[in-house]
Amino acid sequence: MSARLLCRLLAAPGEARALDAAQWNAVIAIARAELLIGTLAFRLRGLPLPAPVEAILAAAILSAEEGRRQALWEAVMARRALAALDCPVILLKGTAFVAAGLDAGQGRHIGDLDILVPADMLARAEAALLDAGWEWVKSDPYDDAYYRRWMHELPPLIHRERDRMIDVHHTILPPTARSTPDPAKLIADAVPLADGVAMLSPEDVVIHAAIHLFADGDLSGGLRNLWDIDRLVREFAARDADYPARLVSRAAEHQASRAVARALRLAAALFDTPIPPQPAEPLFDAAARRRLLARDGWGRGTRPATRLAFYVRSHWLRMPPAMLARHLWIKMWRRSRHAG
Amino acid sequence: MRHVFSVRIGPVGFRVGSDWRAPVAALRTLYAGYPTPDDGIADYNVRLSATRPWRRFIRPSVAIAGDYMLPDAAPLPLAHGLLAAEMAMNLQLALGERRFLLLHAATVERGGEAIVLTGESGAGKSTLAALLAARGWRLMGDEFALVDPETGLVHAFPRLVSLKNAAIAVVRAALPAARFGPLMAGTPKGDIRHLVPDDTAVAAMQVPARAVRLVFPRFGFAAERRTVGAGEAFVRLTQASTNYVALGERGFAAMTRFVRETPAMALDYPDADAAIAAIEAEG
Amino acid sequence: MAATRYRAPVAEGLCVAPLDDLVAIYHRASGLTHIVVAPVPELLAAMAGEWRSIEALAAAFGLADDEHAALIERLDELVAAGLVEAR
Structure with missing residues (x-):
């Protein structure tokens, strides 16, 4: 068993009719582990399903609707807190999808609120959020310095009443990363939504998702990310036939052609996303597919070797090697000290 | 696996x-x-x-x-x-869980009417539920009461009853014929032994009931009974629910309905007999 | 800068349930439940969907000038809770 069956159901819901009880049990466990149960529930809505599956998916839809409400509310509260700055509050990731009513937001799990503000507004944004009830999650001076110097965001803040996190970014990749998307272009081309917030342009939103898929973390949570890409590309291409061509040229402007090409190939392989023909990278594609699908029938991650390879690789992408060594060393030292 | x-x-x-x-x-x-x-x-x-x-x-x-x-x-x-x-x-x-509003509570039922006992660990929920079962009440559960937002009815969740420390001997004496799991000594919660719900509880576990009384028991205090208003019951029950917030407006509607329709009392008791007598007198 | 004005959600944005001496308010936009006592429900109703100044609110409740500070304090709590907007 792997996450392949979940991918098939998302891409072709009609295939749900053929599942037996053991397959349902596995798909539900895997969908929950991948935080895709709400998405699956929306995709299968209206199909004749076994009664227990129907009940589980109906509950998942209710849960996703509550998640959506809370995510949008966090955006409202952030916008209110930042109103005095008079700068655009650009919503990123899941919150942007639901605020814009995109297919990618249907049933989507949304964790933290991610927003993008111009780099020169960062200090004022931080002060305004602290003033409005958010506080720092980490008080560790090393982590704090690490975030501020090398990551593309403020240290995460959490609201003391509502217990929800906000990540304030000023670009979509850390300055140390090898590809360097241009934040000025991201902000200049952002699309206003209702209620004083905005989101990235249709091209940039997919570029961000693609960069995020490979650069952030170890591909864990990658299926959800890849599903976003499938939905976004389909919806934007349906609105405008020139979209795929514009996506490719915009990716080149952000030095993100490779990440976007890889993400599109993976999306096509797992979700049948219609994409222009691409040259393949058989070794990379196969390894990434294995990693993305690495779940057993109980929702547990499998293939630990592939996991580790992707983890080291992802840090490598973000940090020059000497800095990586320093980071890992300090992390390790702190861990052993805490243990002792 | x-x-x-x-x-x-x-x-x-x-x-x-x-x-x-x-x-x-x-x-x-x-x-x-x-x-x-x-x-x-x-x-x-x-x-x-x-x-x-x-x-x-x-x-x-x-x-x-x-x-x-x-x-x-x-x-x-x-x-x-x-x-x-x-x-x-x-x-x-x-x-x-998102279908039912969960209350951290033990529930017993007789004649279609349920009594819901809620409180923190140590309040004696499990013990009281087991002892009431020994007196002919149907055990609906000792951990969670499942409130259906559509009907307001309480659904049973009769898992194994988790008895701790001194309660183990008390319940064994009250239910000499009952089945028990192995004694697990020295767990993070002390000694634990599980009571298997009786055949009646299992046979009727699909049958919901209407709550007619909500009790907040507190063990180890001089006997005292106090009526609890709907507002206080609402506040205490939202704290005793793990999914109230996640249910959104369905949770709010189910909870306000529950506290309005279910008379509530706080019950301090020095020993189990006093509590049982008070609960049965009210029920 | 103009004086601060306050606005509460329209009536349909709230679900208000009086429970004996307390009032539970479910705020549909946020999914949050607020437990309040009088005169908060009345205060919210007085500015439901409309921007109101301190003076207007104080007048509606018959407050004297030296009671404005207490009113502002309550309003700021409601703003922090997200139930009321200020501008």
């Missing part, structure tokens, strides 16, 4: 997978009279797995996992594997 056990408790189906035989064998014995999940499809998956591969064999220690997890849930020694399974099943409901 190597060993698998599936069971339905009230309206909730579980699939429990384990790296070891023992916890699954214990569940099989104790839940022998229970049905399996409808259509073989479980609502929740529970995993009892070794914290590290070698921990299957050397000082085996059981990590509690499943569809829904707490990042900092401490593993338990294999000797407490049954407790790990019960905790993991409760955790799935506590974190994942």
Whole structure:
């Protein structure tokens, strides 16, 4: 068993009719582990399903609707807190999808609120959020310095009443990363939504998702990310036939052609996303597919070797090697000290 | 996973997978009279797995996992594997349940009318529920009352009753013919022994009931009864619910309806007999 | 800068349930439940969907000038809770 069956159901819901009880049990466990149960529930809505599956998916839809409400509310509260700055509050990731009513937001799990503000507004944004009830999650001076110097965001803040996190970014990749998307272009081309917030342009939103898929973390949570890409590309291409061509040229402007090409190939392989023909990278594609699908029938991650390879690789992408060594060393030292 | 056990408790189906035989064998014995999940499809998956591969064999220690997890849930020694399974099943409901409003409460029923006993650990919910069952009440559950937002009715969740420390002997004396699980000494919660709900409780576990009284018991105080207003009951019950917030407006509607329709009392009691007498007098 | 004005959600944005001496308010936009006592429900009703100044609110409740500070304090709590907007 792997996450392949979940991918098939998302891409072709009609295939749900053929599942037996053991397959349902596995798909539900895997969908929950991948935080895709709400998405699956929306995709299968209206199909004749076994009664227990129907009940589980109906509950998942209710849960996703509550998640959506809370995510949008966090955006409202952030916008209110930042109103005095008079700068655009650009919503990123899941919150942007639901605020814009995109297919990618249907049933989507949304964790933290991610927003993008111009780099020169960062200090004022931080002060305004602290003033409005958010506080720092980490008080560790090393982590704090690490975030501020090398990551593309403020240290995460959490609201003391509502217990929800906000990540304030000023670009979509850390300055140390090898590809360097241009934040000025991201902000200049952002699309206003209702209620004083905005989101990235249709091209940039997919570029961000693609960069995020490979650069952030170890591909864990990658299926959800890849599903976003499938939905976004389909919806934007349906609105405008020139979209795929514009996506490719915009990716080149952000030095993100490779990440976007890889993400599109993976999306096509797992979700049948219609994409222009691409040259393949058989070794990379196969390894990434294995990693993305690495779940057993109980929702547990499998293939630990592939996991580790992707983890080291992802840090490598973000940090020059000497800095990586320093980071890992300090992390390790702190861990052993805490243990002792 | 190597060993698998599936069971339905009230309206909730579980699939429990384990790296070891023992916890699954214990569940099989104790839940022998229970049905399996409808259509073989479980609502929740529970995993009892070794914290590290070698921990299957050397000082085996059981990590509690499943569809829904707490990042900092401490593993338990294999000797407490049954407790790990019960905790993991409760955790799935506590974190994942969205159909029913969950109240952290014990419930007993007689003549279609239910009494819901809620309070923090140590308030004596499980003990009182077991003792009331010994006096002919139907045991609906000792951990969660499941309130249906559509009907306002309480659904049963009669899992094994978890008895701790001194309560073990008290309940054994009251229910000499009942079946009990193994004694697990020295767990993080003290000594624990599970009581198997009787045949009536299992046979009627699909039958919901209307709550006619809500009781906030408190053990170890001089006997006292006090009427609790709907506002106070609302505040205390939202704190005793793990999924009130997650249910959104359905939760709000179900909770306000519950506290308006169910008279509530706070009950301080010095010993179980006093509490039982007070509850039966009111019920 | 103009004086601060306050606005509460329109009536349909709230679900208000009096429970004996307390009032539970479910705020549909946020999914949050607020437990309040009088005169908060009345205050919210007085500015439901409309921007109101301190003076207007104080007048509606018959407050004296030296009671404005207390009113502002209550309003700021409601703003922090997200139930009321200020501008």
